[in-house]
Amino acid sequence: MYKIRTYNTIAIEGLDQFPRDRYEVASEIAEPDGILLRSASLHELEFPKGLKAIARAGAGVNNVPVQRCTEQGIVVFNSPGANANAVKELVMAGLLLSSRGIYAGMNFAAGMANISSDEMGPMMEAQKKQFKGQELMGKTLGVIGLGAIGSNVANMALNMGMNVIGFDPAISVDAAWRLPSQVQKAENIQQLLGRSDYVTLHVPAIPATQNLLNKDTLATLKQGARVLNFARGSIVNSADMIEALDAGTVACYVTDFPEPGLINRTDVLAMPHIGASTSEAEANCAIMGAQQLVEFIEHGNIRNSVNFPNCELERTTAHRLCFANQNVPKVLSHVLNLLAEQNLNVVDMLNKSRDNIAYNILDLETAPSQAVLDAIADDEQVFHLRSI
Ligand SMILES: NC(=O)c1ccc[n+]([C@@H]2O[C@H](COP(=O)([O-])OP(=O)(O)OC[C@H]3O[C@@H](n4cnc5c(N)ncnc54)[C@H](O)[C@@H]3O)[C@@H](O)[C@H]2O)c1
Numbered sequence: 001m002y003k004i005r006t007y008n009t010i011a012i013e014g015l016d017q018f019p020r021d022r023y024e025v026a027s028e029i030a031e032p033d034g035i036l037l038r039s040a041s042l043h044e045l046e047f048p049k050g051l052k053a054i055a056r057a058g059a060g061v062n063n064v065p066v067q068r069c070t071e072q073g074i075v076v077f078n079s080p081g082a083n084a085n086a087v088k089e090l091v092m093a094g095l096l097l098s099s100r101g102i103y104a105g106m107n108f109a110a111g112m113a114n115i116s117s118d119e120m121g122p123m124m125e126a127q128k129k130q131f132k133g134q135e136l137m138g139k140t141l142g143v144i145g146l147g148a149i150g151s152n153v154a155n156m157a158l159n160m161g162m163n164v165i166g167f168d169p170a171i172s173v174d175a176a177w178r179l180p181s182q183v184q185k186a187e188n189i190q191q192l193l194g195r196s197d198y199v200t201l202h203v204p205a206i207p208a209t210q211n212l213l214n215k216d217t218l219a220t221l222k223q224g225a226r227v228l229n230f231a232r233g234s235i236v237n238s239a240d241m242i243e244a245l246d247a248g249t250v251a252c253y254v255t256d257f258p259e260p261g262l263i264n265r266t267d268v269l270a271m272p273h274i275g276a277s278t279s280e281a282e283a284n285c286a287i288m289g290a291q292q293l294v295e296f297i298e299h300g301n302i303r304n305s306v307n308f309p310n311c312e313l314e315r316t317t318a319h320r321l322c323f324a325n326q327n328v329p330k331v332l333s334h335v336l337n338l339l340a341e342q343n344l345n346v347v348d349m350l351n352k353s354r355d356n357i358a359y360n361i362l363d364l365e366t367a368p369s370q371a372v373l374d375a376i377a378d379d380e381q382v383f384h385l386r387s388i
């Protein structure tokens with residue numbers, strides 16, 4: 001039986017991807033083959049020896065020590081795009097909530113429970129001027145990070161009649177193709193901040209994006225801009241944001257990652273990390289993560305990894321060898337020679353590399369002996385050898 005350890009509540013649609021006759025899936029497994037998780041932090045976890053792969057049911061992998069996983073030959077997956085629509089829809093809500101007196105107006109209305117119907121009408125008409133807002137149409141939205149979520153948000157904003165300016169120095173070719181031509185390109189973050197009435201963040205939490213919005217960058221914002229952070233807390237310096245709110249540079253901060261100083265301010269709309277909390281997104285992410293684990297554990301295929309090369313080969317025989325190796329010359333030829341010496345015919349094979357790591361899938365006509373497996377494993381450049 002393969003063993004999968006789960007962290008957090010994983011959608012049942014994802015758990016159902018593990019055939020029950022071959023998988024034991026639980027939150028209390030000591031020696032798992034795979035881990036499926038959402039936001040639990042694995043930074044302090046010592047990985048059990050047999051752990052082969054970790055699937056993050058979500059986009060961000062800042063809760064997984066990816067570098068350490070790579071060093072230990074553990075493949076890390078995420079689920080790109082699987083929750084992008086959910087986040088986009090909450091960004092839409094954030095844009096509206098930050099523009100109109102919806103939240104304060106609803107609180108006001110809730111306070112009228114004991115007012116008579118005769119008094120209610122005049123009271124609302126007298127007070128509603130407090131809740132006047134502004135429209136989105138014609139305003140400019142700055143989108144920082146134009147990947148799965150950012151490009152969806154850009155499209156949505158254009159459809160709502162907004163102008164969109166984007167900044168993404170590392171945009172992938174696929175993401176660039178997805179982007180509508182009306183999105184203007186900012187040369188740098190300052191240019192985007194200076195031209196935007198609304199700014200929304202959709203970058204990963206990595207060293208390069210830590211405190212991306214800080215005292216200096218916030219100072220280049222248009223006076224009275226609204227800022228939305230559905231990415232990660234570390235991307236915005238909270239103390240600097242509080243100063244910008246106090247100074248009125250930022251009229252409203254909508255955040256899915258509040259910190260103590262941001263709570264109970266009328267100019268902050270704080271949410272408890274619910275950007276991806278829809279049944280659809282939770283199911284999509286869990287299904288993708290679980291399928292990636294099954295494909296890797298049973299067939300060695302790697303799809304949507306953040307640290308290993310993606311490598312998928314349709315299975316042609318019942319005897320598959322998979323191994324990773326240091327991305328240096330002669331390793332593959334050495335392995336092929338070892339197989340040839342044993343008259344083992346390779347029917348199909350794939351070799352892919354990413355940075356220092358290469359990964360190989362070889363379908364053999366007949367089963368390899370333990371002796372040949374031991375000889376391959378003895379190559380110092382080879383790791384993660386499996387015969388499956
Ligand atoms: N609130 C939530 O529940 C929730 C849900 C999903 C994702 N997220 C967060 O949103 C992030 C983005 O998700 P995604 O699915 O769009 O990921 P993605 O990988 O598709 O897109 C991220 C984009 O950011 C760009 N980028 C990287 N560094 C940048 C920089 N310094 N400046 C500008 N752009 C930069 C990349 O080139 C890429 O195009 C995730 O990493 C995660 O942290 C939050």
Ligand SMILES: O=C(O)CC[C@@H](O)C(=O)O
Nearest residue numbers: 038039058059060276277
């Ligand atoms: O699992 C969640 O609810 C959040 C996922 C989100 O943070 C992500 O990075 O995709």
